[in-house]
Amino acid sequence: MRVYLAVYALGLHRYSTYRVATIAGIFTNAVFGAINAAVMLALFSVRPEINGYDAGDAVTQVFVGQALIGMVAIMGPPLELGERVRSGAVATDMLRPVSMMGWWLADDMGRATFNLVFRGVPTFAVGLVLFDLVVPSEPGRWAIALVSFVLAALVSFALRYLYELAGFWLMDSTGIWAVAGLLGPVAAGMLIPLPLFPPAVADVLRVLPWASIAQIPAEVFLGKESLPGGSPLGGLALQAAWAAALLALGARVTSHATRKVVVQGG
Amino acid sequence: MADLLARTRESVLWPVRAYVLLAWTWCRALAQYPASLVMMTLSTALGAFAEMGAVFVVFGHAGEVSGFGMAEGLLIAGMATTAFACADMVMGMVEVLGRHIRTGSLDVMLVRPVPPLVQMATDRFAPRRLGRIVPGSAVTVVALAACDIDWSAGKVLMLPVLLVSATAIGCAVWIIGACLQFFVADAREAANSVTYGGQALTEYPMAIYPKNVVRAATFVLPLAFVTWQPALYLLDRPDPTGLPESLRFATPFVAVALCAVAGACWRFGLRHYRSTGS
Numbered sequence: 001m002r003v004y005l006a007v008y009a010l011g012l013h014r015y016s017t018y019r020v021a022t023i024a025g026i027f028t029n030a031v032f033g034a035i036n037a038a039v040m041l042a043l044f045s046v047r048p049e050i051n052g053y054d055a056g057d058a059v060t061q062v063f064v065g066q067a068l069i070g071m072v073a074i075m076g077p078p079l080e081l082g083e084r085v086r087s088g089a090v091a092t093d094m095l096r097p098v099s100m101m102g103w104w105l106a107d108d109m110g111r112a113t114f115n116l117v118f119r120g121v122p123t124f125a126v127g128l129v130l131f132d133l134v135v136p137s138e139p140g141r142w143a144i145a146l147v148s149f150v151l152a153a154l155v156s157f158a159l160r161y162l163y164e165l166a167g168f169w170l171m172d173s174t175g176i177w178a179v180a181g182l183l184g185p186v187a188a189g190m191l192i193p194l195p196l197f198p199p200a201v202a203d204v205l206r207v208l209p210w211a212s213i214a215q216i217p218a219e220v221f222l223g224k225e226s227l228p229g230g231s232p233l234g235g236l237a238l239q240a241a242w243a244a245a246l247l248a249l250g251a252r253v254t255s256h257a258t259r260k261v262v263v264q265g266g
Numbered sequence: 267m268a269d270l271l272a273r274t275r276e277s278v279l280w281p282v283r284a285y286v287l288l289a290w291t292w293c294r295a296l297a298q299y300p301a302s303l304v305m306m307t308l309s310t311a312l313g314a315f316a317e318m319g320a321v322f323v324v325f326g327h328a329g330e331v332s333g334f335g336m337a338e339g340l341l342i343a344g345m346a347t348t349a350f351a352c353a354d355m356v357m358g359m360v361e362v363l364g365r366h367i368r369t370g371s372l373d374v375m376l377v378r379p380v381p382p383l384v385q386m387a388t389d390r391f392a393p394r395r396l397g398r399i400v401p402g403s404a405v406t407v408v409a410l411a412a413c414d415i416d417w418s419a420g421k422v423l424m425l426p427v428l429l430v431s432a433t434a435i436g437c438a439v440w441i442i443g444a445c446l447q448f449f450v451a452d453a454r455e456a457a458n459s460v461t462y463g464g465q466a467l468t469e470y471p472m473a474i475y476p477k478n479v480v481r482a483a484t485f486v487l488p489l490a491f492v493t494w495q496p497a498l499y500l501l502d503r504p505d506p507t508g509l510p511e512s513l514r515f516a517t518p519f520v521a522v523a524l525c526a527v528a529g530a531c532w533r534f535g536l537r538h539y540r541s542t543g544s
Contacts, residue, residue, distance in 0.1 A: 020450050020452040020453055021452040021453070023456075024450075024452065024453045024454065024455040024456035025455045027455075027456050027459055028455050028456060028459040028463065031459040031463045032459070032462075032463055032466060035463060035466045035467050036466070038476070039324060041474075042328070042332065042474035043327060043331065046327075046329065046330065046331060047328055050327055175302060175305055175306065175309075178305070178306050179309045179312070182309060182310075182312060182316060183313075191316065191317070191320050192320045192324070196323050196324070196327060197323065
């Protein structure tokens, strides 16, 4: 356990050195948030309510999404594992007396923690200054939202880890990222909130794992009744189920991959 | 005199020839993996459709936003996608300037007899970006047919001029964004706010944004001339944001001016560039 904590701390420390990049990221997320929020305000000024969402909900979701983008890395950057699979350096990772998935999970959670605190919070703060966002009133709901964000980080790690593991069979995960990097944000409700899609499409997307990365956390943050079971706890349950299922799948695929690995000479 | 003319012609033509040659080299290299190229191009197209799909969804719910209906909205979104996709294809690779500085590959470019901007723009030239241009143009053409446009010879002639101007503005924005990395090598993501952010901003009628945003996008960083002013011109609409109507005729001049600014930024950055020495 100590080794994972050390890897986590190193991940956290490593990302904290890219200060200028973090500021640039906050700026970009805030600009995209402001543009998308203006579009939502224009839409909702014509139609005050769409499938249970009003202007405040939509603008808040836009900024929750932008605040989470850095943490969940749904549009990249990919885990370094992919490059190591391609170059063969992954053989070194396998020599370590720790689980490969655990190692990368600890490293990515360090990155996620840094991004949530130092990139997500400032981005959301910009949104609070510029727009009327809907913010939970009781501390209990903040705690639930935080749990939801952590689960989002776990689901997103599991998905990205699986993308990279595909590299064991495909040699290169670039193709997977080309598709997943574009469709992931749509299915997550980051391009536009899922309630704006036709209800039949939204209902399907909502139960897929990508929704647990942004749409479900946003609804938990807003305290929406459209969540499974009609309460934020139902949303957390859905996220936890996906996190458990995908991490279990990741562990299984890892053992398959490590048994078939052939490191190309060099 | 003839000698001077020939030299000038050479100095303009050589970068263009070098660009085409280098870009073609990358195309041929990528064509060695045809299945991968086709799949990457298709997934790029899918992304373009998803973005324009968002515009479709918004106008589908609203019917009309600031006096612009579905057809006009898709015209603007299609033009934005096309222009920024063209600019991305021609100049998008300059955004990794910071990486070239860090790894020292910019130094290598500086000693080669081809302008460094050409080398950088063609490095890993990606023909898959055609996958964005095709859906963008398709949506633009369909929307042009669906919009109620009072066609005249002038408008038909202006159409290619507007597209080239919009692409040139996009290229200039990419270069200006990249030049920031001469001074702050880690600031790559900040450039995204004007490049990809510029595309997001110009995908919708500017009238939906606050007035000071529209003014900044007209007079500071003239993104309004990528789709908004051209659309007002094509549709013969008065400007709902209250800016002078003569602005719409300025599009080509704005493009030329912004390219000059981008060129100046690039030369300024290059003069102040100090190698990392590794």
